[in-house]
Amino acid sequence: MSLIYKGQNLFIDNTSVKNVAKNNITPFYIYSYRKIKNNFETFSNYFKRVNPLVCFSVKSNSNISLISELGKLGSGADVVSEGELLKALKAKIKPNKIVFSGVGKTENELKLAVKKRLLLINIESESEAKLIDRISRKMNRVTPIGIRINPGVDANTHSKISTGRIDNKFGLPKSNFLKFCKNARKFKNLKIKAISVHIGSQITSVGPYRKTLNILYKIIRSSKINFEHVDLGGGFGIPYQNKEKKINIRNYSRLVKKFQKKLNCKIIFEPGRFIVGNAGALISKIVFIKKNGKKYFVIIDAGMNDFMRPALYNARHNIVPVSKSKKRISGNVEFVGPICESTDTFLKYRNFSFLNENDLVAITNVGAYGSTLSSNYNTKPLASEIIIKNGKVKIARRRQKISEII
Numbered sequence: 001m002s003l004i005y006k007g008q009n010l011f012i013d014n015t016s017v018k019n020v021a022k023n024n025i026t027p028f029y030i031y032s033y034r035k036i037k038n039n040f041e042t043f044s045n046y047f048k049r050v051n052p053l054v055c056f057s058v059k060s061n062s063n064i065s066l067i068s069e070l071g072k073l074g075s076g077a078d079v080v081s082e083g084e085l086l087k088a089l090k091a092k093i094k095p096n097k098i099v100f101s102g103v104g105k106t107e108n109e110l111k112l113a114v115k116k117r118l119l120l121i122n123i124e125s126e127s128e129a130k131l132i133d134r135i136s137r138k139m140n141r142v143t144p145i146g147i148r149i150n151p152g153v154d155a156n157t158h159s160k161i162s163t164g165r166i167d168n169k170f171g172l173p174k175s176n177f178l179k180f181c182k183n184a185r186k187f188k189n190l191k192i193k194a195i196s197v198h199i200g201s202q203i204t205s206v207g208p209y210r211k212t213l214n215i216l217y218k219i220i221r222s223s224k225i226n227f228e229h230v231d232l233g234g235g236f237g238i239p240y241q242n243k244e245k246k247i248n249i250r251n252y253s254r255l256v257k258k259f260q261k262k263l264n265c266k267i268i269f270e271p272g273r274f275i276v277g278n279a280g281a282l283i284s285k286i287v288f289i290k291k292n293g294k295k296y297f298v299i300i301d302a303g304m305n306d307f308m309r310p311a312l313y314n315a316r317h318n319i320v321p322v323s324k325s326k327k328r329i330s331g332n333v334e335f336v337g338p339i340c341e342s343t344d345t346f347l348k349y350r351n352f353s354f355l356n357e358n359d360l361v362a363i364t365n366v367g368a369y370g371s372t373l374s375s376n377y378n379t380k381p382l383a384s385e386i387i388i389k390n391g392k393v394k395i396a397r398r399r400q401k402i403s404e405i406i
Contacts, residue, residue: 002032003281003362008324010362013388017283017322021360024384025399026285027302029371033069033389035279036367040073043236043271046253050260052267053119055099057234058084060272060368061280063385065396067091070275076119078234078270082109089116099146099231099268101196103170111135114143120268122146122196122231124171126180129187136189146194146231149177151215155200155208155235158313163200163235170198174219181223194268195220198233202273204245206252213259220263227265232256234270238277240365241316249274273368280367282307282383283322286359287338295332298355303337304344305380307366308373311343318364319347327354335361339378371397376405 002013010017013032020030044054055076058067062084067077068091076097077088088098100113101122110128113121114135123129123145136143150171155163163170172180184192199212212232220227239246260267284302291297309315319335333352337344346363355361374382381400386393 002035002279003320003364005324010320010322010324012281014391015388015393017281017362018360020386020388020393021283021285021322023393024386024395026283026360027300027306027383028283028399029280029366029383029385030283031063031066031276031280031367031385031387031396033387036066036069036276037073039275039279040070040075043249043269043274044074046249047256047267047269049257050253050267052269053097053229055097055268055270056275057270057272058088059372061276061370062087062372063396064091065385065387065394066276067093069387069389078272082106082112085109085112085116085118095119099270101148101198101270107131107135114139114141117141118144120144120146120194120196120229120231122148122194124148126176129180129190133187133189142189142191144191144193146196146229147172147177147180147192148196148198149174149216149219151197151199151212151219153199153208153212153215155203156205157200157202157235157237160313161201163198171196174215177219178222181225192225193227194229194231195223195225195227196231196233196268198231198270199235201235202237203235204237204239204247206248206255209252210255213255217259217262227263229266229268230260230263231268231270234272234274236271236274238273238365241318276367278365278367280365280370282363282366282370284361284363286355286357286361289355289357295334296329298333298335298352298361300335300337300346300361302363302383303339303378303380304341305339305375305377306337306383307346307363307370308375309366309369310346311341312373316347317366319349320362320364321353321355322360322362325354328352329354339380376400379405381405 080102
């Protein structure tokens with residue numbers, strides 16, 4: 001990400017992290033606008049021959065300021081709840097660039113979606129289609145929908161973020177999909193405009209995508225429907241550790257171009273992690289350092305309430321000191337949070353830069369599924385979020401006050 005050392009001190013986009021911390025209570029999230037912009041433009045350039053609509057996955061980071069900045073770059077939004085939809089609209093994303101996905105949309109959420117005339121509502125069951133049809137009829141509207149298919153593809157990712165296998169809850173299996181297409185005429189207030197698929201998250205191989213495209217092509221031909229849009233979802237992985245594999249987006253873009261040419265359709269993508277994952281850090285202060293036997297526990301003020309991924313997925317995010325020391329801690333070092341759970345642990349090291357209590361550290365690559373998964377567990381306030389843009393420090397979300405949660 002955009003963290004570099006100048007001398008012994010950590011900077012993000014030429015802004016001193018230490019100086020930012022002087023005016024902000026830890027822990028806090030800090031994002032690089034330059035990195036977000038670069039990631040979005042890089043993704044768009046890979047697929048420029050496809051000319052897709054890129055709908056940023058709001059669930060990956062729902063900060064309104066961040067969504068607004070992406071909107072200015074040309075992004076749409078993929079949302080999965082009323083709250084995310086309202087955030088996207090507040091960020092001035094146009095309704096005709098918003099896709100509403102999700103397996104369990106409520107009637108009130110669907111009423112809002114129909115009312116706002118979104119580009120698509122991706123349905124995941126016939127029951128949902130019936131409900132949207134009834135709502136649309138009452139509003140005297142014809143609502144454009146996409147049909148999410150479950151292709152039965154294993155994305156070879158963490159089991160908790162796999163969404164394309166038959167035993168996952170998402171989408172319609174092939175037989176149900178074709179049956180729905182055959183009987184779709186009975187829904188007088190729906191217009192089928194898209195087929196949608198999403199096979200998982202943090203995918204680092206093109207193989208599962210290639211398999212999905214082949215399955216999609218055969219199913220589309222079998223359906224005998226000329227879909228205006230094909231929503232290929234997202235799930236593009238990023239390396240969190242230095243030795244981790246990076247997905248070859250260029251190779252995938254070539255496959256998508258061939259797929260598009262055969263079907264003459266418009267392509268939609270829903271990237272989230274790829275756009276913001278490596279653009280954020282969580283800055284935390286060391287509360288205590290204690291030695292238990294041969295291990296040093298470095299207790300920081302950020303916990304699993306602030307950043308859930310390590311506890312939820314055993315995710316590994318590198319931790320770096322905000323001010324480096326030439327000295328080293330010799331021995332086993334474990335960074336842990338203040339929450340009363342044994343799972344409130346971040347990462348273990350064998351030797352680390354020498355640290356003192358009250359020093360600052362940065363947990364890296366937390367731009368996606370960081371703040372959005374945070375909670376008030378242990379009655380802790382939500383951390384603030386800061387965007388660095390053109391050398392300016394912008395508070396994108398203020399720190400929650402204790403008085404707001406008691």
